[in-house]
Amino acid sequence: MAAELSFSDEIANMMYASHGNPIRECIQCGTCSGTCPAAEFMDHTPRQIIGMIRADLKDEVLASNTYWSCASCYHCTVRCPAGIDIADMMYALKRYSMWKKSYQEGLIGPAFSESFVKMIAGSGRSFEPQLAPAYLFKYGPRGLIQEAQMATSLVFKGRMPLLPRKIKGLENFQRMVRRIIPIGESS
Amino acid sequence: MKQYAYYPGCSLESLAESYNVSTLEVARGLGLDLKEIEDWNCCGATAYFPVDELLAYTLVARNLAIAEKDGASDFVTPCSACYKNAYFTNAYLKRDADLADHINYALEADHLHINGTLRVRHLIEVILEDVGLEEVKKNVTHPLKDLKVAPYYGCQMLRPRKDHENVENPQFFEQLLAALGADPVPYPSKTRCCGGSLIITNRKAALDMVRKLLEDAVNHKAEVIATTCPMCNINLEVYQAQVNQEFGTQFSIPVMYFTQLMGVAMGLKPKSLGIGKEMVPGVPLLNFAQS
Ligand code: SF4
Ligand code: SF4
Numbered sequence: 001m002a003a004e005l006s007f008s009d010e011i012a013n014m015m016y017a018s019h020g021n022p023i024r025e026c027i028q029c030g031t032c033s034g035t036c037p038a039a040e041f042m043d044h045t046p047r048q049i050i051g052m053i054r055a056d057l058k059d060e061v062l063a064s065n066t067y068w069s070c071a072s073c074y075h076c077t078v079r080c081p082a083g084i085d086i087a088d089m090m091y092a093l094k095r096y097s098m099w100k101k102s103y104q105e106g107l108i109g110p111a112f113s114e115s116f117v118k119m120i121a122g123s124g125r126s127f128e129p130q131l132a133p134a135y136l137f138k139y140g141p142r143g144l145i146q147e148a149q150m151a152t153s154l155v156f157k158g159r160m161p162l163l164p165r166k167i168k169g170l171e172n173f174q175r176m177v178r179r180i181i182p183i184g185e186s187s
Numbered sequence: 188m189k190q191y192a193y194y195p196g197c198s199l200e201s202l203a204e205s206y207n208v209s210t211l212e213v214a215r216g217l218g219l220d221l222k223e224i225e226d227w228n229c230c231g232a233t234a235y236f237p238v239d240e241l242l243a244y245t246l247v248a249r250n251l252a253i254a255e256k257d258g259a260s261d262f263v264t265p266c267s268a269c270y271k272n273a274y275f276t277n278a279y280l281k282r283d284a285d286l287a288d289h290i291n292y293a294l295e296a297d298h299l300h301i302n303g304t305l306r307v308r309h310l311i312e313v314i315l316e317d318v319g320l321e322e323v324k325k326n327v328t329h330p331l332k333d334l335k336v337a338p339y340y341g342c343q344m345l346r347p348r349k350d351h352e353n354v355e356n357p358q359f360f361e362q363l364l365a366a367l368g369a370d371p372v373p374y375p376s377k378t379r380c381c382g383g384s385l386i387i388t389n390r391k392a393a394l395d396m397v398r399k400l401l402e403d404a405v406n407h408k409a410e411v412i413a414t415t416c417p418m419c420n421i422n423l424e425v426y427q428a429q430v431n432q433e434f435g436t437q438f439s440i441p442v443m444y445f446t447q448l449m450g451v452a453m454g455l456k457p458k459s460l461g462i463g464k465e466m467v468p469g470v471p472l473l474n475f476a477q478s
Pocket of ligand 2: 035076
């Protein structure tokens with residue numbers, strides 16, 4: 001029987017098309033962390049997260065907000081001297097944590113991504129107001145008022161459409177989506 | 188004349204509609220023939236990849252496949268996030284037959300097939316390379332003389348591509364602005380991230396990133412920030428008031444699409460360029476507009 005996969009291998013397996021080098025090549029230089037514009041909002045810097053994956057600290061990685069704080073700006077990726085695609089690895093970690101249904105409490109990212117995908121599967125197009133429930137609760141009353149004020153002025157300026165759009169060939173589109181992932185009867 | 192398969196993307200139908208109308212007006216003025224891709228779907232921006240990678244590529248591939256079927260050779264989009272998705276989906280499936288097979292199996296359900304024959308390009312690239320700076324200059328009737336503009340490149344137009352002229356310090360946006368008669372201001376943050384979708388998923392982090400960008404542009408005496416992406420524009424413009432509330436700052440710098448600057452310089456009517464819908468009015472630019 002094959003030996004159990006290491007955590008590093010599991011993460012590598014979550015990347016289908018990305019062509020970066022494996023994280024064992026990381027020299028822990030910290031260029032990624034120094035580059036990252038979101039590092040100060042992360043529980044662990046990108047360099048630390050890589051170290052933790054290599055040390056098989058699965059629970060600690062799953063409990064970290066690091067990859068959910070990644071803006072996918074790819075600045076780390078283009079600078080890494082070891083050729084690691086750190087930004088795509090962050091996506092892989094998001095997928096891993098969604099797949100394991102294990103993420104830090106209170107994060108908006110997982111709910112947002114999930115409702116986004118449901119929305120697209122349902123209509124083929126995205127529509128901002130439909131996403132609101134996924135994240136609005138998080139910002140509390142003050143945030144809600146701010147958000148509502150902003151939305152009102154956007155509507156007033158003619159920038160916020162009031163009706164969602166749909167693509168015409170929705171049925172075939174949904175058949176296509178179902179060939180990749182099972183979607184329920186989307187509303 | 189060459190025809191381009193045009194992919195506006197979802198933002199250009201709503202919050203960034205001004206980007207769409209100014210793109211179409213400027214393209215018409217420059218003689219670029221943009222044909223909107225029939226029944227395109229959302230490319231997912233950054234929100235599919237956390238759920239399923241293959242689905243993310245497939246959704247992008249559908250738009251490319253429709254353009255291929257229509258006989259297009261070039262796919263062009265003004266949205267940097269859409270551009271990055273389309274560029275890499277196209278590149279990956281060309282060098283990975285296995286990935287192409289998977290995607291084509293799904294596309295078949297929609298009677299489509301992708302070969303990866305398109306050239307995927309950002310609108311600014313088409314203007315610079317196919318139209319050219321000389322031709323742009325010839326179309327300038329209302330030069331934006333001495334207008335101090337901060338060119339904001341953002342991320343996805345430049346990265347993760349590594350084969351660009353200069354990933355760390357590109358110059359092409361400055362050159363375009365100079366061709367319009369404007370005075371591009373140098374500032375170190377021009378390729379730093381605006382926070383992207385963190386504005387939704389981690390508001391605190393994103394507002395901080397926006398604040399740093401605004402601060403840098405303002406400190407370098409910019410009067411207007413020019414963008415090449417609806418997401419960047421929305422973060423820097425629509426959320427400017429929230430930055431002010433959060434940090435007690437008093438930013439009030441207009442953020443305009445580069446196509447709006449081009450249009451004004453080409454003597455097009457501000458209204459036809461979607462100008463007037465900003466949260467921070469584009470006054471410094473309007474001074475140059477034809478009356
Ligand atoms: S920049 Fe690359 S090599 Fe350096 S710590 Fe980050 S991932 Fe490792
Ligand atoms: S891609 Fe993510 S991890 Fe890398 S620098 Fe940008 S925000 Fe940081």
